[in-house]
Amino acid sequence: MNLRDKYQIPHDSIITIAGTVGVGKSTMTKALANALKFKTSLEKVETNPYLGKFYDDFERWSFHLQIYFLAERFKEQKKIFEYGGGFIQDRSIYEDTGIFAKMHYDNGTMSKTDYETYTNLFEAMVMTPYFPHPDLLIYLEGTFDEVVERIQSRGREMEKNTPISYWEEMYNRYENWINNFNSCPILRINISDYDLIEQEGSIEPILEKIGHFIQQSRKWKTRELIK
Ligand SMILES: Nc1ncnc2c1ncn2[C@@H]1O[C@H](COP(=O)(O)OP(=O)(O)O)[C@@H](O)[C@H]1O
Numbered sequence: 265m266n267l268r269d270k271y272q273i274p275h276d277s278i279i280t281i282a283g284t285v286g287v288g289k290s291t292m293t294k295a296l297a298n299a300l301k302f303k304t305s306l307e308k309v310e311t312n313p314y315l316g317k318f319y320d321d322f323e324r325w326s327f328h329l330q331i332y333f334l335a336e337r338f339k340e341q342k343k344i345f346e347y348g349g350g351f352i353q354d355r356s357i358y359e360d361t362g363i364f365a366k367m368h369y370d371n372g373t374m375s376k377t378d379y380e381t382y383t384n385l386f387e388a389m390v391m392t393p394y395f396p397h398p399d400l401l402i403y404l405e406g407t408f409d410e411v412v413e414r415i416q417s418r419g420r421e422m423e424k425n426t427p428i429s430y431w432e433e434m435y436n437r438y439e440n441w442i443n444n445f446n447s448c449p450i451l452r453i454n455i456s457d458y459d460l461i462e463q464e465g466s467i468e469p470i471l472e473k474i475g476h477f478i479q480q481s482r483k484w485k486t487r488e489l490i491k
């Protein structure tokens with residue numbers, strides 16, 4: 265029996281992986297997609313024309329970068345919608361606005377006008393049929409030291425050259441954001457509870473939890489529709 269059937273995960277599920285930079289989202293996205301034979305929606309860092317410039321000068325490039333990410337994620341949303349689900353998504357669109365854009369606005373590296381333009385566009389995009397909420401958002405969490413260690417060992421120069429205070433602020437904002445998030449069901453997973461690199465089998469307890477969660481939330485949605 266395949267793992268998707270074994271853990272009764274619907275073939276049209278949409279699962280989003282959230283968490284701070286370096287925590288392990290892309291690795292988890294690929295491992296889950298491989299185990300479930302789902303498609304991936306990955307963040308493409310190498311081809312992003314603004315990211316390097318942004319790390320050199322936040323103020324100059326933050327608006328351009330947010331618009332670029334928004335366009336990329338919207339295209340991915342449309343693709344997921346057209347395929348009818350069966351996707352693992354590396355980072356949610358909610359994080360772009362709830363973490364990154366907000367953090368740069370609050371710190372004065374995105375102007376009020378740019379922030380308002382961005383949030384208006386975001387809201388208009390979210391209210392389209394292309395934007396089904398995910399069945400589940402998996403939130404990866406670890407200690408700040410573990411996250412910084414992973415950023416360092418992954419070795420993207422632009423991130424290694426960024427002051428640690430930036431990652432610390434982002435880490436704290438993520439904790440606050442997830443504690444107030446309610447757009448879809450959340451499954452929190454601590455990164456010390458699995459090791460996808462050394463122990464391939466450690467994906468199975470995660471699949472079991474995903475199956476359980478999605479079945480519960482779909483039952484709940486059906487009951488709400490009948491009411
Ligand atoms: N379970 C894990 N155990 C050890 N290292 C990991 C694990 N998951 C990811 N990593 C490593 O941590 C770094 C960041 O992972 P990545 O998936 O790129 O994070 P993100 O997509 O959240 O930025 C990479 O070098 C990756 O190999």
Ligand SMILES: Nc1ncnc2c1ncn2[C@H]1C[C@H](O)[C@@H](COP(=O)(O)O)O1
Pocket residue numbers: 283284285286289290307309315329330333355359360361364365423
């Ligand atoms: N919305 C964003 N604004 C600024 N920077 C962002 C945004 N989304 C992702 N990023 C950055 C952070 C990392 O340097 C890379 C890739 O993110 P990762 O968490 O490693 O997948 O893009």
